[in-house]
Amino acid sequence: MMKQHLLPILTNVQVSERYWHMTIDTSNMNERIEPGQFFHIRCSDNAFPFLRRPFSIYRINREEDTIEFLYLVKGEGTKDLTKKKPGETADLLGPLGYGFKLDPGFDEILLTARGVGIATLAALAQEAGRKGVRCTAILSARSKNDLLAAETLQDFGAEVHHVTEEEETSGVESVESQMRDIIERKDVNALYTCGSRRLSRLNQRLAAEYGLPGEIALEEQMGCAMGACFACVCDLEEEGKHRSVRVCLEGPVFPLEKVVIS
Amino acid sequence: MMKQHLLPILTNVQVSERYWHMTIDTSNMNERIEPGQFFHIRCSDNAFPFLRRPFSIYRINREEDTIEFLYLVKGEGTKDLTKKKPGETADLLGPLGYGFKLDPGFDEILLTARGVGIATLAALAQEAGRKGVRCTAILSARSKNDLLAAETLQDFGAEVHHVTEEEETSGVESVESQMRDIIERKDVNALYTCGSRRLSRLNQRLAAEYGLPGEIALEEQMGCAMGACFACVCDLEEEGKHRSVRVCLEGPVFPLEKVVIS
Amino acid sequence: MIAQRKMGISIGSLTLPNPVMPASGAFGPEMHEALDFNQIGAIVPKSITKHPQPGNDTPRVCETYAGMINSIGIQSKGLDAYLAKTIPEFSAYDVPLISSISAESIDEFVEMSDVLGNHPDIDALELNISCPNLKGDGHAFGMDADVTYELMQRVRKVTDIPLIAKLTPNVTSIQEIAKAADAGGADALTVANTMLAMAIDTESRKPMVGNVMGGLSGPAVKPIMVRMIYQTAQVTDLPIIGCGGVMNGNDAIEMIIAGASAVQVGTASFITPTALTDVIEEIREYMDRHDIMDINDLTGTVEI
Amino acid sequence: MIAQRKMGISIGSLTLPNPVMPASGAFGPEMHEALDFNQIGAIVPKSITKHPQPGNDTPRVCETYAGMINSIGIQSKGLDAYLAKTIPEFSAYDVPLISSISAESIDEFVEMSDVLGNHPDIDALELNISCPNLKGDGHAFGMDADVTYELMQRVRKVTDIPLIAKLTPNVTSIQEIAKAADAGGADALTVANTMLAMAIDTESRKPMVGNVMGGLSGPAVKPIMVRMIYQTAQVTDLPIIGCGGVMNGNDAIEMIIAGASAVQVGTASFITPTALTDVIEEIREYMDRHDIMDINDLTGTVEI
């Protein structure tokens, strides 16, 4: 639902060298929020930065009526977001887009996430935990420090594997053999991925090879996040033809096999 | 001295409906500061507002090594200035320009100030008090509330008269008769004014009539405040000829009789 | 507020309920979730092309100081899909529908205007003779007065509904182009489209938008647009629709005082989805505060 | 930092120690209190006119989103005072002196260039063929390619020192003007002067600057200038001096990657008096970080 919400910030803290974590009070928001959806957030009240920034929902706490975001401090926008203090108001547009589909028939899923993609898949791991779906996650990042932020996935009951540049374990071949091992050993029902082109291609290849369904959450530079501006397009391949879709409106989650990764 | 200083803010508080007061720790600044000089202040770190804003020095506390500003909240710049908190840093360029000249021969001076011009003349009243020069001030403002901020003039030993629109006492005729009364009764040696074209013209007229010296502090829209951009010009009349001067560099204080008030 | 302020404005034979409409390309049917379309002055969909076309490479937007560059290009499903889907979708609302047309030749402008300019649900045409994203190093029809004149004149012959020429600001003399559009038969002028611009990521040395250059919009360009509105108002009596950097009612009022009869709001909607209706409300407040009975009385009242 | 990075750049026969110089009109002798003039690439004083002239009415500056409008006009003491006072004052510093000239006719440009272009203390001339504040609704020499060509050619005949044409961005095709200046004998091009702009106070309905319109500078215009630098670099091999919105080293690097050999810094100095030397320092850091031995190697390296 494209609605602008002004909601209280409960916490906003640094959780590792480059990552911050923010909790928002959603008790005044009625919309139902699904893992994989996102909010378009106004990071500051200044003239610059100017556009909103898209952030996936990291964690949904239905009981406490809160949601959480995990964000990487990248440029001006996210730098300004760190300045927001508890008690202040966050300006959120959303929840936007379509989230992940967790088929009731799935028992065992495998997530492969890279960088900020980890934040996006965390909410899915949480949902899986809640529904009793077993979940294994391969998390890829520059450094171990970057992965600190993602320890919560274990709290959700996921089995977590780390690969990093730092340890030279994040090469595609290394991830491929881990994925194959998990898919075969655990009899995985579906693949989910976010955050890296290389890993997305790998997921597409393995999904095809093993005949597995899967989903991918895409990141594209956004203007409006309301389907109006056509900034965030990507192509889907359907019946041999390419069809342009807007990530903000028709995504950000798409069937793994359909997305044309440029 | 055109120097950029980053100095600690000690206090920044609202003192009346529209006025704020800020104290700055100048112990790390060596320049000597004179009444009538000003600083060009960066009101916020945002892209907008963009230019610095000029503010006169309201009070100079040589013993405590602090200076004070009294400012009217007018537009974006001053609104942002109110957001600065004690402990944060103020970005000041200055002290700039030439201040008032208080001739050692003066015993008795008369100040006429309007609006934010009161802030500019306050430092002169303080200096007069310090030097044992008797000082009378006619302060003109929209409302009595606006004059609250100026009570300090009394602390400096000045005799203060108030005129306001609210009380319908601020007309030029009414101020003129007050000025004449004070000039004649107290045998005033010099006139000082700031903040209003009408009052400036009145001061010029009375100075000429009574043969009194005087000074005027001008306000002009500024760009650089370093004499480079020629934004802040006004005309002086000297020996029958007009000469363009830069308020930031050659002023803001000028001989009363020379300024061409447009 | 007791007084009934008049906010309606005219564009040729068409009357808009108020002077605030979306800028083409920064508005879509999905925004109805966030905005009451029945409150705005007119609906202006994204520019349509005759044939379907894919638009430019991503990234398609990037941010600059107080502005943004877009190089969307005209991603369009073509005229047939527009007639079948877009027009019915928008004509459900109670406000005039202004179709924005983009074309590759004068003939194509004429052909499309013939179809759309005689469609019962379309109330006016905005001819986007200015889109700087097209091939040809940013060149556009609206950069040449003779071409503008010919284009307007030929389109004028095929339709009777109001024609709005959306001018490009990337010209030496907006006055020359405005006069040419006027002489050619325009009923109104939109002043103006985006400024051709470029930004480079200094780390990768790559342009920030896929198409190398794009159109700059947002508050950064407003002073240029206000100047062009003022200049245009000096040389023509046509109603002017101000466009470029309107973020709030005050910006709209500034353009109206400079000479505009109406304004378009683009980028602002990306930040506040209700920007269009917010601007209308703020204009109304200004009229109350200054006791202006008719918004048309404010047009061109700048005191020189 | 061990490596000795090369920051010198050439403008015709003139070598500047580094690529950062002030923009004319945003720099004055008094700033020596805040800035070490001996560290900058060149000194560029305010444009000078033949006869003394008063400049425009106040207010002369106003602020806009991420920019400012100035309508200083060319307040000038005339050529005689310039020769007697300004040149000696600036030639005391150890860096090249580039005189900016503004004139009302081609003849006057020639006459002044003859005097200044043969003065022993002046190293290059910047011809301000673009000042949009002059009378004539913002019209300038640099809006016409033929006029630009003739002007450059005639000035070229009276002096051998490097000639820099400062172009106006208020044109349909900066490429045409750049080519004309090149053909006429320019040694370098400054791209570009300010965008003609206007702002109105909605309360008083008065223009915010006394001269009604003025020139927009600052970060708001940078994306337009980067685009023009890129376009200019496609059509000429002359060194380009980027100008408009440089606030920091990164902005300078962006212009250099787009095609500039040097940059000018104007408005930024009003906010940070040491902006010029800060930019030099930040360029040096960038060169260290990216291991660029010679700043000239970076010019025009945008990856398309």
Ligand SMILES: Cc1cc2nc3c(=O)[nH]c(=O)nc-3n(C[C@H](O)[C@H](O)[C@H](O)COP(=O)(O)OP(=O)(O)OC[C@H]3O[C@@H](n4cnc5c(N)ncnc54)[C@H](O)[C@@H]3O)c2cc1C
């Ligand atoms: C659907 C979606 C969900 C996302 N979820 C998260 C999340 O949960 N946590 C998180 O840390 N990040 C997430 N991102 C990425 C996040 O939006 C960017 O990191 C952020 O916009 C950077 O802004 P900045 O101003 O700090 O960086 P800058 O680099 O200064 O941004 C400049 C511009 O680039 C855009 N931009 C930069 N990086 C990206 C990117 N990766 N994707 C899209 N636009 C980008 C910005 O929006 C802005 O317009 C998500 C992106 C999308 C599209």
Ligand SMILES: Cc1cc2nc3c(=O)[nH]c(=O)nc-3n(C[C@H](O)[C@H](O)[C@H](O)COP(=O)(O)OP(=O)(O)OC[C@H]3O[C@@H](n4cnc5c(N)ncnc54)[C@H](O)[C@@H]3O)c2cc1C
């Ligand atoms: C030498 C000098 C000393 C001053 N001393 C004081 C003081 O002690 N206390 C105080 O409250 N004010 C003082 N002023 C006025 C003060 O600078 C303005 O009120 C302030 O700049 C308004 O900024 P703003 O962004 O809040 O207002 P806005 O109206 O949004 O400002 C817009 C622009 O107008 C300029 N501007 C607005 N008003 C003035 C003005 N009166 N004079 C010059 N430029 C103006 C601003 O600098 C800015 O560029 C002084 C001005 C000068 C020139």
Ligand SMILES: Cc1cc2nc3c(=O)[nH]c(=O)nc-3n(C[C@H](O)[C@H](O)[C@H](O)COP(=O)(O)O)c2cc1C
């Ligand atoms: C994402 C985007 C897409 C645009 N697409 C079009 C278009 O298809 N046709 C058109 O005439 N203008 C288009 N424009 C230009 C806008 O209509 C408008 O002229 C410009 O954005 C300036 O207004 P603003 O500052 O309010 O955004 C587009 C602008 C943006 C930001």
Ligand SMILES: Cc1cc2nc3c(=O)[nH]c(=O)nc-3n(C[C@H](O)[C@H](O)[C@H](O)COP(=O)(O)O)c2cc1C
């Ligand atoms: C106050 C002011 C005065 C200016 N005067 C001149 C001038 O006399 N001659 C000239 O060629 N450009 C003049 N300019 C334009 C600058 O040289 C420069 O082109 C412009 O400001 C853009 O650069 P910036 O964004 O770095 O300020 C002036 C600019 C400003 C702000």
Ligand code: FES
């Ligand atoms: S961001 Fe505008 S359509 Fe997706």
Ligand code: FES
């Ligand atoms: S403000 Fe620039 S010369 Fe005075």
